[in-house]
Amino acid sequence: MSFFRYRTLDEIKAEVERLGLSEQIRFASEVKKLLKPIKVGDREIWNSLGYHPMEGCDGTADGRPSALTWRRYERLAAGGGALIWFEATAVLLQGRANPRQICLTNETAKDFEAMLKMVRKVHKEEFGEERILCGIQLTHSGRYCFEKPIIAYHDPALDKKRKIPPDYPVISDSELDALQDAFVNAAKLAWKIGFDFVDIKQCHRYLLSELLAAKTRNGKYGESLKNRTRFACEVIQRIQQETNGKLLIATRMNAYDGPAFDEHGKPMEYPHPFLYGFGCDERDPLKVDLTEPITWAKEMTKLGVKIINVTMGNPYANPHIGRPFDKPPVDGYEPPEHPLVGVARHFNATAAIKQAVGDEAIVVGTGYSFLRQFLALAGEANKESGLVDIVAVGRGALAYPDYVRDLLERGQMAVNKVCLAVSFCTTLMRTKEHPLKQAPTGCVPRDPVYAELYRQISLKKQR
Numbered sequence: 489m490s491f492f493r494y495r496t497l498d499e500i501k502a503e504v505e506r507l508g509l510s511e512q513i514r515f516a517s518e519v520k521k522l523l524k525p526i527k528v529g530d531r532e533i534w535n536s537l538g539y540h541p542m543e544g545c546d547g548t549a550d551g552r553p554s555a556l557t558w559r560r561y562e563r564l565a566a567g568g569g570a571l572i573w574f575e576a577t578a579v580l581l582q583g584r585a586n587p588r589q590i591c592l593t594n595e596t597a598k599d600f601e602a603m604l605k606m607v608r609k610v611h612k613e614e615f616g617e618e619r620i621l622c623g624i625q626l627t628h629s630g631r632y633c634f635e636k637p638i639i640a641y642h643d644p645a646l647d648k649k650r651k652i653p654p655d656y657p658v659i660s661d662s663e664l665d666a667l668q669d670a671f672v673n674a675a676k677l678a679w680k681i682g683f684d685f686v687d688i689k690q691c692h693r694y695l696l697s698e699l700l701a702a703k704t705r706n707g708k709y710g711e712s713l714k715n716r717t718r719f720a721c722e723v724i725q726r727i728q729q730e731t732n733g734k735l736l737i738a739t740r741m742n743a744y745d746g747p748a749f750d751e752h753g754k755p756m757e758y759p760h761p762f763l764y765g766f767g768c769d770e771r772d773p774l775k776v777d778l779t780e781p782i783t784w785a786k787e788m789t790k791l792g793v794k795i796i797n798v799t800m801g802n803p804y805a806n807p808h809i810g811r812p813f814d815k816p817p818v819d820g821y822e823p824p825e826h827p828l829v830g831v832a833r834h835f836n837a838t839a840a841i842k843q844a845v846g847d848e849a850i851v852v853g854t855g856y857s858f859l860r861q862f863l864a865l866a867g868e869a870n871k872e873s874g875l876v877d878i879v880a881v882g883r884g885a886l887a888y889p890d891y892v893r894d895l896l897e898r899g900q901m902a903v904n905k906v907c908l909a910v911s912f913c914t915t916l917m918r919t920k921e922h923p924l925k926q927a928p929t930g931c932v933p934r935d936p937v938y939a940e941l942y943r944q945i946s947l948k949k950q951r
């Protein structure tokens with residue numbers, strides 16, 4: 489099914505109105521404010537547009553960036569967006585979600601340093617001055633580790649999806665204590681090699697995101713919100729201490745987990761009340777309850793977090809929530825709602841977090857790629873109303889890395905370059921039949937490198 493059939497701004501506006509979403513999704517007539525500089529901490533960057541962290545699954549077996557990783561970041565550096573958020577990077581090899589996830593350790597740090605230098609150099613060559621902000625997302629994949637899942641508690645539906653038996657061990661408090669060191673070490677390395685910020689990743693149900701919803705876990709990392717946020721809180725404090733407060737700290741955080749969905753696009757069975765999601769109404773997990781995400785976001789600003797990137801969902805259990813799409817990935821299902829409803833859910837959550845934290849943090853918005861050539865106009869409307877500070881794209885970064893350059897030079901985005909939200913990137917990500925046990929990912933419809941790769945993989949499957 490293809491939902492996106494809007495050729496003009498009036499057509500998409502009419503659809504938004506028909507769906508009753510005009511309050512949440514609005515469009516400016518031109519992009520102006522987003523192209524102006526913005527202050528982040530004590531830095532000024534040259535516009536308020538950028539790129540979300542997007543894993544390319546193209547690292548080497550020992551966690552270093554490869555030639556394909558370099559190519560992706562080179563395209564972003566030349567694309568014009570001022571915020572370059574480097575992808576999910578494991579803090580230790582066992583924490584990787586796939587065998588080609590990059591990993592920041594003492595052994596690999598030099599490779600990251602070289603790639604970061606290249607990004608700054610390319611940007612300067614293209615735009616004259618270097619006024620970008622580069623950060624890196626630090627992660628532990630928790631239950632989605634490819635070698636051995638690490639779970640913080642049993643979640644009936646997520647366990648079922650990953651075939652985790654009821655007697656599977658849960659990570660202990662002391663093991664979690666020890667894991668904090670890996671985050672702090674990786675953050676120190678990131679600082680040393682010149683990243684402007686680190687993102688303590690708390691989203692998409694990887695380990696720290698799972699902890700945010702650890703209502704059924706006993707001990708010091710479970711039950712109360714204070715305990716559930718303890719890991720991130722202590723890591724943030726330790727990084728501040730060890731970098732003398734000189735490294736900007738960011739977080740990409742789920743404002744809403746949502747329940748798991750089955751292969752038919754139906755929410756899976758859960759006991760009531762629903763105690764397995766962050767930002768979910770316990771009486772009905774299909775409804776968002778931002779009480780705790782807002783409390784935690786405010787608390788994080790007190791801890792000194794300066795950038796909050798608001799996101800939601802679980803790519804393995806409810807992909808339509810995180811990235812509204814027209815066509816599902818191989819392991820997905822047809823969208824159970826109009827994708828614009830998903831976009832509106834993102835905008836609502838971001839606006840609520842922005843309103844709660846005010847000027848204490850820069851808030852980055854997600855969920856824009858589905859809007860294709862109209863995304864920057866929607867971002868501009870949000871920015872004008874103070875509902876977001878920086879607009880970034882995820883899938884759009886793979887399809888159309890130079891979208892900011894086009895906005896700067898031509899005043900609009902090109903229809904023939906936008907993300908089509910047809911999920912080939914996720915399908916490649918899920919492809920393990922590859923000599924390196926993981927296919928790299930990129931934009932199949934827009935980037936010939938990945939079109940060819942996809943063709944080869946499809947041919948192999950047919951044989």
Ligand SMILES: Cc1cc2nc3c(=O)[nH]c(=O)nc-3n(C[C@H](O)[C@H](O)[C@H](O)COP(=O)(O)O)c2cc1C
Pocket residue numbers: 540541542543544575576625691692740799810811812854855856857858880881882883884913914917929
């Ligand atoms: C191929 C692929 C890789 C992704 N990698 C990451 C990642 O490394 N870290 C992260 O937080 N989100 C990741 N995401 C999620 C995106 O950053 C983003 O939140 C999502 O695609 C929705 O934004 P969009 O509508 O602009 O695409 C990934 C998504 C896709 C499809």
